[in-house]
Amino acid sequence: MKDKAERTVIAIERVTKRYGALKAVDAVSLDLAEGEFFALLGPSGCGKTTLLRAVAGFVRPDEGRVLLDGRDMTPLRPNKRPINMMFQSYALFPHMSVAANVAYGLEVEGVDRRETQRRVGEILEMTHLSDFASRKPDQLSGGQRQRVALARALVKRPRVLLLDEPLAALDKKLREQMQLELKRMQEEVGVTFVVVTHDQEEALVMADRMAVLRDGVVQQVGAPRTLYERPANRFVAGFIGKMNVFRGEAADGGLRVSGRLIRGDGDLAPAARPIAAVRPERLRLVDAPPADGDDAENALPGRILDIAYHGQDMNVRLSVEAAEDPVIVRLTADAAEAGDWSPGREVWCCWRREHTRLLADG
Amino acid sequence: MPRSLLRDWILLGPGLTWLALLLVAPCAIVFFFAFFERGVYGGVDYVFGFDNFGRAFDPLYLSIFLKSAKIAGLATLVALLIGYPAAYAIARAAPRRQTVFLVLVMLPFWSNYLIRTYAWIVLLNREGLINQALTALGLINEPLSLLYNEFAVVTGLVYNYLPFVILAIFASISRLNPETLEASEDLGASSVRTFFRVTLPLTIPGVAAGAVFVFVLSIGNFITPDLLGGGRIQMVGNIIYDQFLTARDWPFGATLSMMLIGVMMILLFTQAMVVRRMQGDREGAHA
Numbered sequence: 143m144k145d146k147a148e149r150t151v152i153a154i155e156r157v158t159k160r161y162g163a164l165k166a167v168d169a170v171s172l173d174l175a176e177g178e179f180f181a182l183l184g185p186s187g188c189g190k191t192t193l194l195r196a197v198a199g200f201v202r203p204d205e206g207r208v209l210l211d212g213r214d215m216t217p218l219r220p221n222k223r224p225i226n227m228m229f230q231s232y233a234l235f236p237h238m239s240v241a242a243n244v245a246y247g248l249e250v251e252g253v254d255r256r257e258t259q260r261r262v263g264e265i266l267e268m269t270h271l272s273d274f275a276s277r278k279p280d281q282l283s284g285g286q287r288q289r290v291a292l293a294r295a296l297v298k299r300p301r302v303l304l305l306d307e308p309l310a311a312l313d314k315k316l317r318e319q320m321q322l323e324l325k326r327m328q329e330e331v332g333v334t335f336v337v338v339t340h341d342q343e344e345a346l347v348m349a350d351r352m353a354v355l356r357d358g359v360v361q362q363v364g365a366p367r368t369l370y371e372r373p374a375n376r377f378v379a380g381f382i383g384k385m386n387v388f389r390g391e392a393a394d395g396g397l398r399v400s401g402r403l404i405r406g407d408g409d410l411a412p413a414a415r416p417i418a419a420v421r422p423e424r425l426r427l428v429d430a431p432p433a434d435g436d437d438a439e440n441a442l443p444g445r446i447l448d449i450a451y452h453g454q455d456m457n458v459r460l461s462v463e464a465a466e467d468p469v470i471v472r473l474t475a476d477a478a479e480a481g482d483w484s485p486g487r488e489v490w491c492c493w494r495r496e497h498t499r500l501l502a503d504g
Numbered sequence: 505m506p507r508s509l510l511r512d513w514i515l516l517g518p519g520l521t522w523l524a525l526l527l528v529a530p531c532a533i534v535f536f537f538a539f540f541e542r543g544v545y546g547g548v549d550y551v552f553g554f555d556n557f558g559r560a561f562d563p564l565y566l567s568i569f570l571k572s573a574k575i576a577g578l579a580t581l582v583a584l585l586i587g588y589p590a591a592y593a594i595a596r597a598a599p600r601r602q603t604v605f606l607v608l609v610m611l612p613f614w615s616n617y618l619i620r621t622y623a624w625i626v627l628l629n630r631e632g633l634i635n636q637a638l639t640a641l642g643l644i645n646e647p648l649s650l651l652y653n654e655f656a657v658v659t660g661l662v663y664n665y666l667p668f669v670i671l672a673i674f675a676s677i678s679r680l681n682p683e684t685l686e687a688s689e690d691l692g693a694s695s696v697r698t699f700f701r702v703t704l705p706l707t708i709p710g711v712a713a714g715a716v717f718v719f720v721l722s723i724g725n726f727i728t729p730d731l732l733g734g735g736r737i738q739m740v741g742n743i744i745y746d747q748f749l750t751a752r753d754w755p756f757g758a759t760l761s762m763m764l765i766g767v768m769m770i771l772l773f774t775q776a777m778v779v780r781r782m783q784g785d786r787e788g789a790h791a
Contacts, residue, residue, distance in 0.1 A: 200686060221692045233683035237705045237782065246701070247691035298691065 148175040151334050152197060152302055157206035159192050159358075166192040168358035169206070174302070174336060179328050181349035182338045185381070189358035190338045194304050197336065198227045210301060221250075226295035227304040230311070232287050234279040240290050241266070241275040247298045261297055268330070269293045285316050292324075296331060303328075305337040309344060321347045342382045346370065354378050370421075372408075376503050379419045386425070388418045388442065388464045389503075397500055399464040404440045406498025414502030422472040424497040427458065427483060428490050441492035444469060446485050458483055460491060531765070537758035546752035556759035565743070565760070572739040573767075575654060575729075576722035579661035583718045584711060586662070587669035591710075592703075594670070595677035606674070609667045617664065621731050624660050625651060628732070652734030660728040665721055669714035676710025677703075709779040716775040720768045740764050 152174040159167040167189040174180050182190040195201040197208055199220035207216045215223055226247070235243050241262055248258040266272045269289040279287055288308065295303055308324065309317045325348050328335045339345050345352045346366040354361040354369065354377070362374040373379035390399035392410045397403070397418045410416040432439040444460035447468055456478040459468040471491055473483070483489070538556055541549040559565070594605045612620060627633050628650040635647040650656060680703065688698040726741030740760060747757030
């Protein structure tokens, strides 16, 4: 984990970008720290790519500024910014060899030939591309092309590397492998990485910190663990991972659901419709409710609808009166074997108080 | 015969027959004539020999070949210089405007080639619209000689073949991935540098196709030099025309035709090689 007190490299100050009547990015402010791996996460159309392109210089904000090391970069063209981008399509130059692609940015900068060769060799080694230096992009696999794009951007030693959906074009297995590879490389070069992704798992695995965007507005910023375990609102709770949601009425510092008081943390704004949210892996199934005096446990009755066996765990779907959708309980192999869980059975699902988020439904 | 092969032959049949009857056969006849002699009253004396080829390399005819190549080359160059920026602008325009521009590019084809060429006579002659306008503006005292010279011929050729150049280059540019150009800028290149290092190299196939098109059609053209050159500009096409229809020396006309076809074939082959080099080695070595 990185030290939060590190200094700011990029400051995004109230950046707004409109397309006609639509606000693609709406007064977004973010500080990106030196050397951190930051993820911009959100569904398609949330404005994350527009925001990334505003940092790169391809989008001129209607309002707000982008500062790099305290200097206003907003009027600068992309070629004047010490920031490089890895494009979603990789955008390799098809008429140039791998080595020429990687050398391009240095040649343009006027770095002398020998230095260029040295740095290109170095980065190709680091990205395991040395054997492919003379190949053309179309003679490479998807994973290799992705590494060329990365090498081409990193060889410039940018202050910040922007990555637009860097793994979207790869198949699932390669993607998982590359998540760790990207993380390793980021730690090796120590450059600030800003990655745009719609894949929450990708963000959770790679990022030191992440921001969730919706309709151009930042919903929450924080470490992946914070966003997963302490989502600020219903949207974040539902976008990252699976979340069970119970409806009720705010009462006695908790939520009254089907006559039982659900306790947890989070504050319930009095006006909004309050909900209690809990992750599937935090739920347990028992035959009888806990004793009435137990403040640490929440419990609700339900009936088992069906069971999905996943090998490493088992998902039990319950019909619970106060829940909007069937409640999902993820049982480990041990927990699954501990009881007789079959469809139609009346059971209780219970979970610990500290695993409950009380939220306003926004 | 495998079914797919049979199907290919059936589908190709009409096209191949058409080409065989109307292209291969006439070419073969022309090729055949090239080795014989002119009859006393026209027609062909079937005495085999290479005399015609010796005659074709006479400095007189060679200079006409070179002059034709120069005019065609000039037309090609001008067409590319005008066509590339236009194609670039159209490819970068919003889709709706793109359609309008493309229709405008094709608009001249709605009228006849001869009529369009005659229109240039109206524009370029001493009392023509251009001279009148320039005189009225006080820019010139005497009318310029714009017609019946090389300038007029090149203008006419460029005008007629420009749409093909624009379409060929437009196709190439619109196939470019815009992120490739952004990547160049992102890596520090100015827009001028991006154009010469990325855009232009990647659109060379379109440029080559357009260039060969203009050059091949120009070097063999005889109507435009006839009408806009006023008989003062002789191109290969005019000589061949004269050999067949005025001098009635079919064998020599055939020889000149063969040489012209040879030049065109070399150019088309070169263009195919350029395109193959740009695309072939990218698709080729995947395995």
